[in-house]
Amino acid sequence: MTTHPFTGAPDTDTQLDTAFPGDGLNRIDTALRSVEQLMFDIVDSDVDVLRDASRHILQAGGKRIRPRMVLLSHAATGSGDLSAAVPAAAAIELVHTASVVHDDINDHGVVRRGRPSVNSIWGRTFALLTGDFLFTKVYELMAPYGELNALFAEATIALVEGETLQASAVKDKNLSREVYHKIIERKTAALFKMGAELGGRLSAAPEKQLEALRLYGNNIGLAFQIVDDILDLTGDSEQLGKTAGIDIEQGKGFAAVQENGGNGGDPMDAFKARLMQGNRIQQGRQQAQMLVETGIAALDALPSTPYRDAMIELAQVVVNRSS
Amino acid sequence: MTTHPFTGAPDTDTQLDTAFPGDGLNRIDTALRSVEQLMFDIVDSDVDVLRDASRHILQAGGKRIRPRMVLLSHAATGSGDLSAAVPAAAAIELVHTASVVHDDINDHGVVRRGRPSVNSIWGRTFALLTGDFLFTKVYELMAPYGELNALFAEATIALVEGETLQASAVKDKNLSREVYHKIIERKTAALFKMGAELGGRLSAAPEKQLEALRLYGNNIGLAFQIVDDILDLTGDSEQLGKTAGIDIEQGKGFAAVQENGGNGGDPMDAFKARLMQGNRIQQGRQQAQMLVETGIAALDALPSTPYRDAMIELAQVVVNRSS
Numbered sequence: 074m075t076t077h078p079f080t081g082a083p084d085t086d087t088q089l090d091t092a093f094p095g096d097g098l099n100r101i102d103t104a105l106r107s108v109e110q111l112m113f114d115i116v117d118s119d120v121d122v123l124r125d126a127s128r129h130i131l132q133a134g135g136k137r138i139r140p141r142m143v144l145l146s147h148a149a150t151g152s153g154d155l156s157a158a159v160p161a162a163a164a165i166e167l168v169h170t171a172s173v174v175h176d177d178i179n180d181h182g183v184v185r186r187g188r189p190s191v192n193s194i195w196g197r198t199f200a201l202l203t204g205d206f207l208f209t210k211v212y213e214l215m216a217p218y219g220e221l222n223a224l225f226a227e228a229t230i231a232l233v234e235g236e237t238l239q240a241s242a243v244k245d246k247n248l249s250r251e252v253y254h255k256i257i258e259r260k261t262a263a264l265f266k267m268g269a270e271l272g273g274r275l276s277a278a279p280e281k282q283l284e285a286l287r288l289y290g291n292n293i294g295l296a297f298q299i300v301d302d303i304l305d306l307t308g309d310s311e312q313l314g315k316t317a318g319i320d321i322e323q324g325k326g327f328a329a330v331q332e333n334g335g336n337g338g339d340p341m342d343a344f345k346a347r348l349m350q351g352n353r354i355q356q357g358r359q360q361a362q363m364l365v366e367t368g369i370a371a372l373d374a375l376p377s378t379p380y381r382d383a384m385i386e387l388a389q390v391v392v393n394r395s396s
Numbered sequence: 397m398t399t400h401p402f403t404g405a406p407d408t409d410t411q412l413d414t415a416f417p418g419d420g421l422n423r424i425d426t427a428l429r430s431v432e433q434l435m436f437d438i439v440d441s442d443v444d445v446l447r448d449a450s451r452h453i454l455q456a457g458g459k460r461i462r463p464r465m466v467l468l469s470h471a472a473t474g475s476g477d478l479s480a481a482v483p484a485a486a487a488i489e490l491v492h493t494a495s496v497v498h499d500d501i502n503d504h505g506v507v508r509r510g511r512p513s514v515n516s517i518w519g520r521t522f523a524l525l526t527g528d529f530l531f532t533k534v535y536e537l538m539a540p541y542g543e544l545n546a547l548f549a550e551a552t553i554a555l556v557e558g559e560t561l562q563a564s565a566v567k568d569k570n571l572s573r574e575v576y577h578k579i580i581e582r583k584t585a586a587l588f589k590m591g592a593e594l595g596g597r598l599s600a601a602p603e604k605q606l607e608a609l610r611l612y613g614n615n616i617g618l619a620f621q622i623v624d625d626i627l628d629l630t631g632d633s634e635q636l637g638k639t640a641g642i643d644i645e646q647g648k649g650f651a652a653v654q655e656n657g658g659n660g661g662d663p664m665d666a667f668k669a670r671l672m673q674g675n676r677i678q679q680g681r682q683q684a685q686m687l688v689e690t691g692i693a694a695l696d697a698l699p700s701t702p703y704r705d706a707m708i709e710l711a712q713v714v715v716n717r718s719s
Contacts, residue, residue, distance in 0.1 A: 241445060
């Protein structure tokens with residue numbers, strides 16, 4: 074990347090020219106701060122509601138797992154300067170943020186990341202437009218990345234397809250194990266997989282490493298979503314920072330798998346009752362653990378660095394988290 | 397463009413390799429048929445509702461003014477082979493289509509292009525996701541276009557900003573002449589302006605011609621929207637192919653300008669009453685005519701060809717249309 078990521082002109086932007094200082098993981102933290110700043114800056118607009126609603130959801134925080142994965146993957150494949158990955162890392166987080174804003178419209182979610190959701194403050198119309206705005210800002214951020222846009226587009230298509238499969242499953246009350254896997258592979262794992270690969274591609278990593286990164290990203294993404302669905306069942310709203318129980322109530326998520334046939338009563342009660350009888354939560358945790366272990370094993374294809382260690386740690390955090 | 401527009405691989409796709417046969421305007425019609433086919437093909441998905449809803453709105457037709465403008469501009473700046481502009485022309489129509497699908501959610505529109513709107517058939521959730529899907533398909537189509545993506549991103553951002561300004565004006569019941577101009581410049585003219593410029597950029601047209609194309613596109617876009625708003629006031633649903641009167645009812649559009657202050661009654665009735673008293677519709681028609689004339693005059697910067705003549709004719713059709 075020798076051109077400015079927004080204008081295509083030679084890169085003279087001071088923020089992005091800044092070499093990230095320090096050895097080891099300080100570089101990642103510094104780059105993540107640049108990602109935060111870039112996201113905050115790029116959603117600026119003279120249309121107040123778009124700027125305010127975008128910054129509201131961004132300032133609520135979130136785990137930033139996706140941009141962290143891009144940056145770690147980029148560093149772990151040998152990049153000495155992370156600045157080329159910063160706009161892409163911001164873009165992947167904005168895709169996720171846009172999907173969250175639209176998801177909260179469809180689910181009537183009122184709490185997100187511990188704050189009122191965009192739709193609960195600004196209403197559905199402006200929430201829809203804010204999500205669209207964030208999507209267009211992804212496009213702006215990615216414009217300078219040339220052929221990597223095809224990779225990025227593929228993952229965003231999968232995300233929308235996954236969300237749609239989920240909405241269809243809820244509507245049809247038909248969530249088989251196969252459909253559940255297809256849903257989480259597209260709505261969640263596709264973006265993780267692409268993010269991990271993107272970091273490697275920006276380092277011009279060899280195909281063997283890219284293949285390892287794809288497997289790592291995909292498995293961590295699947296595990297992340299399974300754990301998310303479990304937490305949605307077992308957590309409370311305060312701990313999760315979003316409206317808990319929505320996914321169960323709407324017949325989505327892990328515990329709903331093969332649970333929603335032939336029951337005429339309140340699906341929420343039915344799920345909970347069956348859950349207490351079985352050991353599905355433990356099974357889900359085990360499945361997530363296995364996925365993470367396979368993902369970590371794939372990283373053997375990468376040289377041993379503090380960044381690879383951090384990728385292993387990230388994977389473990391994903392599966393062991395309680396919020 | 398020597399690479400395949402979707403994969404970035406060397407272009408061996410037979411459809412896009414096809415030289416458009418015939419002299420003169422047959423080439424445009426042939427290219428437009430390729431645009432139709434490409435849009436139909438690109439929205440294919442194993443997620444039934446996304447494929448079906450996308451094809452439903454695409455098959456309803458529409459005027460296809462934006463892709464026509466891209467192709468004419470490309471031909472009028474000397475391109476002997478229009479195939480490089482076909483994916484971009486499809487992308488610009490899909491941006492417009494996505495915005496129409498989301499617009500109908502927010503406006504509760506039930507008829508679009510003479511058919512039931514996506515939201516009226518599939519509901520709001522799937523309509524929202526279909527709009528998102530179309531946006532991601534735009535991204536896929538544009539991925540191979542390199543630096544032109546920055547231009548495209550800028551126009552899509554403007555579109556969302558324009559839609560948001562309009563929703564804000566309706567909510568605040570504050571639609572001044574200045575705000576109206578800002579709204580239509582962004583929500584409509586930005587895409588026309590970009591489309592006209594894009595055609596020229598793909599021909600590597602000189603800056604003087606690009607400047608002319610931007611002025612032409614911008615003015616035709618403004619005129620198009622003014623006429624659209626007038627037709628929304630005066631037309632009936634059958635002729636327009638969409639739910640007529642929505643824009644008036646919601647306090648948007650040309651006739652609503654400076655009409656919605658200090659009236660406590662039904663805004664629909666108030667607009668209509670004032671409309672009959674004044675000559676606002678005639679004023680709007682005159683303004684659109686002036687814009688089109690200035691836009692046409694700018695085309696003097698282009699060589700005299702059947703394509704330039706067709707651009708002039710397109711502009712006249714825009715301002716004189718009755719549906």
